[in-house]
C-alpha cells in the first residue's frame with residue numbers, strides 16, 4: 001500500500017490529451033495537487049502537467065515501493081520529490097552545467113542543486129541527479145519501470161532528435177515500462193519549428209510518436225470544452241509594462257504573439273508485441289475554430305483603446321516586443337523628444353508568428369513634437385514591433401509608445417519616409 005493508493009477515481013478516461021480547465025475539477029487531479037505535489041490548487045500550466053504525469057504513472061501501476069524511475073530534462077521540478085515519495089529510486093537527469101542557457105540548471109554539482117530544492121525531507125539515496133542529454137541516455141537497456149519529462153521535449157532539437165529521444169527511452173525502459181511526458185500543442189495550421197522551442201501541430205506530434213519504437217495510447221484528445229477559463233488568455237503582460245501581473249496570469253489556453261498554445265500529455269509504453277497504430281487526433285478542428293474566434297475577440301478588445309507598450313533599450317534605440325493586431329490600421333502615439341530638435345524615426349518591424357520569421361522593416365515613420373498619431377496598416381497573421389531611433393543617440397528622457405487599432409478606416413500611411421528591406 002502506497003500513499004497514491006488513496007487517490008480517488010479519476011473521471012478523465014483518456015489522459016493523453018490537452019489541458020482543459022475541467023481537468024482541475026477532477027477529484028483525482030485535485031487530490032494529487034494537494035496531497036502529493038502539496039501546493040494550493042491554482043490554474044498553473046506546470047501544476048496540470050505534474051498532476052497528469054503523476055496520474056498516468058499511477059494508473060499504469062508504476063508508483064510502488066519496488067519501482068525505479070527516470071526523470072528527463074527535469075531541472076529541479078517539484079514532481080521529482082512527489083514521485084520519489086512513492087517509489088524505490090529515481091534517477092534525475094538534465095543538461096546541468098555551469099554555463100547552461102537555462103538559468104535553473106546552472107551548476108557543477110547536480111546532486112546538490114536538486115536536493116537543495118527538496119520541498120520536504122527525502123530518504124537518503126532515494127534521488128540521484130546527474131548531467132545527461134535526453135537524446136543519449138547513459139543507462140543500460142531495460143533499467144527503468146517508468147520515465148517522465150515535463151516541458152523539456154520541445155527544447156531538444158528537431159524531428160530526428162525527438163525520435164532519437166523516444167527510442168532511447170524505449171531502450172532503457174523495462175518491457176511494459178511507461179513514459180509519460182508533457183509538451184505544447186499549437187492550434188495553428190502547422191508546427192512552430194522555433195529552434196530549441198517547438199510548438200507542435202497535433203498531426204506532426206502523433207507522427208513523431210508513431211515513428212518511435214514506443215506504443216502510444218490510441219487517441220490524442222485535442223478537444224477543449226467551452227468554459228470562460230478555457231478562452232485564450234494573454235500569456236505575458238511584460239510588454240505592456242505589467243511584469244508584476246505575470247505572476248498572476250495562468251492561461252490554460254495561452255495567446256502568445258499570434259499563436260494559441262496549450263499543454264498536453266503523451267502516454268507511451270514499451271510493448272514490442274503490440275500492434276503499432278498511429279494515434280488518432282480527436283477534436284482539433286472544432287476546438288481550433290472556436291479558439292480563434294475567441295482570440296479575435298480578445299485582440300479587438302485589447303487594442304480598442306490605447307495600450308502603453310514598454311520599449312526595451314537596444315543599443316541607441318528603443319524597441320517594443322512584437323504584437324498581434326489582426327487586420328486593420330494601427331495608430332501609434334509617440335511620447336519622446338529628440339534633444340537635437342530633430343524628428344524621431346519610428347521603424348515598423350514585421351514578421352510572421354512562426355518560422356520562417358523573415359523579419360523586415362515594413363516602413364519608417366517620422367515623428368516631431370505636436371504631430372498626431374502615426375498610422376500603419378497591420379495584416380492578420382503577422383506581428384509588429386516598433387523601433388524608435390533618435391539623432392541624440394537616445395540618451396536622456398523617456399520613450400513611451402501607446403498603440404490602438406484605428407477606429408475608422410484609414411486610407412494611407414502618413415507620413416512615410418522610407419521603406420527598407422532588412423532589419
Ligand SMILES: C[S@@+](CC[C@H](N)C(=O)[O-])C[C@H]1O[C@@H](n2cnc3c(N)ncnc32)[C@H](O)[C@@H]1O
Nearest residue numbers: 073074075077094095102133134150152155156
Ligand atoms: C522549460 S525547462 C523545464 C525544466 C523542468 N522539467 C521543469 O518543469 O521545471 C526545459 C529543460 O530542458 C532541459 N533540456 C534542454 N535540452 C535538453 C537535452 N538535450 N537533454 C536534457 N535536458 C535538456 C533544459 O536544461 C531545461 O532544464
